[in-house]
Amino acid sequence: MKSLWKLSLLFGMAMVLSGLAQAVDVKIGFLVKQPEEPWFQVETKFAQKCGADYGFEVIAIGVPDGERVLNAIDNIAANGAQGFVICTPDVRLGPGIVARAKANNLKLVTVDDRFIDASGKYMEEIPYVGMSAFNIGRQMGEALMDELQKRNWPIAEVGFLLTTYDELDTTRERTEGAVAAATEKGFPASQIYRAPIIGMMEIPTSLTAANVILTQYPNVKYWIVGGPNDNSVLGAVRALEGNNHPVANAIAVGINGTDCINELEKATPTSFYGSILGLAGVEGYKTSEMLYKWIKDGTSPQLDTRTVGRLITRENFRQVLKEEGMD
Numbered sequence: 011m012k013s014l015w016k017l018s019l020l021f022g023m024a025m026v027l028s029g030l031a032q033a034v035d036v037k038i039g040f041l042v043k044q045p046e047e048p049w050f051q052v053e054t055k056f057a058q059k060c061g062a063d064y065g066f067e068v069i070a071i072g073v074p075d076g077e078r079v080l081n082a083i084d085n086i087a088a089n090g091a092q093g094f095v096i097c098t099p100d101v102r103l104g105p106g107i108v109a110r111a112k113a114n115n116l117k118l119v120t121v122d123d124r125f126i127d128a129s130g131k132y133m134e135e136i137p138y139v140g141m142s143a144f145n146i147g148r149q150m151g152e153a154l155m156d157e158l159q160k161r162n163w164p165i166a167e168v169g170f171l172l173t174t175y176d177e178l179d180t181t182r183e184r185t186e187g188a189v190a191a192a193t194e195k196g197f198p199a200s201q202i203y204r205a206p207i208i209g210m211m212e213i214p215t216s217l218t219a220a221n222v223i224l225t226q227y228p229n230v231k232y233w234i235v236g237g238p239n240d241n242s243v244l245g246a247v248r249a250l251e252g253n254n255h256p257v258a259n260a261i262a263v264g265i266n267g268t269d270c271i272n273e274l275e276k277a278t279p280t281s282f283y284g285s286i287l288g289l290a291g292v293e294g295y296k297t298s299e300m301l302y303k304w305i306k307d308g309t310s311p312q313l314d315t316r317t318v319g320r321l322i323t324r325e326n327f328r329q330v331l332k333e334e335g336m337d
């Protein structure tokens with residue numbers, strides 16, 4: 011009888027302990043470089059949705075510079091988090107961020123901008139989810155060329171204004187993808203004018219970059235316009251407007267699809283024709299889910315996951331956003 015009691019006591023204790031194990035309070039940080047950009051707002055919203063679905067807490071923090079990244083890592087650790095997802099403000103901070111995560115015993119998944127080490131190589135051992143950048147850039151180039159062909163503009167009179175951001179690999183690959191697609195479809199490389207963005211990729215910095223080209227080539231009659239993301243293309247569109255270039259004589263296509271909705275909703279069309287919609291929501295959800303399962307079950311995340319894009323224009327954006335669960 012006594013041993014039966016002991017047995018049931020042990021059994022009871024085991025139940026309590028397994029209950030405790032299940033109730034582990036998972037918390038993750040979700041750290042993004044430009045929290046004001048809709049792309050990152052969508053990502054964060056879906057990270058939070060993932061947290062609500064699985065029952066864990068997401069601490070969202072904007073980290074526009076290195077100091078704020080390190081502070082955020084210390085803060086989430088002090089708040090009991092076991093890991094974080096990050097889009098770093100500078101990919102060269104990678105080794106420092108990894109060291110800080112280790113010191114705080116935090117797991118780490120990267121999104122959008124992939125860490126590079128001191129020798130400039132990707133830190134492939136750190137899980138990464140991001141755009142299939144070259145392909146998405148190709149889609150931008152193809153969309154521009156398709157629309158250009160529809161409008162029957164004489165190629166000799168067209169310039170390709172391409173804002174660029176080469177210090178970041180994902181954005182360099184996108185603009186190079188666009189160049190590859192355009193030249194393969196017969197656009198002369200000598201009529202492609204690159205406008206490097208100095209500072210952050212924002213509308214004002216892109217406007218300044220584009221203006222340099224527009225001042226250098228005042229006689230170009232028609233422009234096709236691309237760039238690494240929506241804001242860098244919107245800046246170029248604003249520069250064309252500032253130079254009184256006729257709206258109908260330019261075709262601009264962005265990337266992200268999240269930061270151009272106001273533009274597509276404008277009652278009067280601008281030269282901004284469309285964007286390659288990326289999967290910000292999927293990236294936010296997936297990175298959080300990977301991290302959660304890693305913390306909770308020890309499931310190692312996939313090291314390199316790429317997402318695709320889809321053209322949206324004034325005509326189809328509402329429908330596509332609905333289909334992608336992003337409306």
Ligand code: GLA
Nearest residue numbers: 049122123140141180239266
């Ligand atoms: C970079 C850009 C963002 C967005 C993401 C997508 O981080 O700054 O605007 O394009 O890539 O991966």
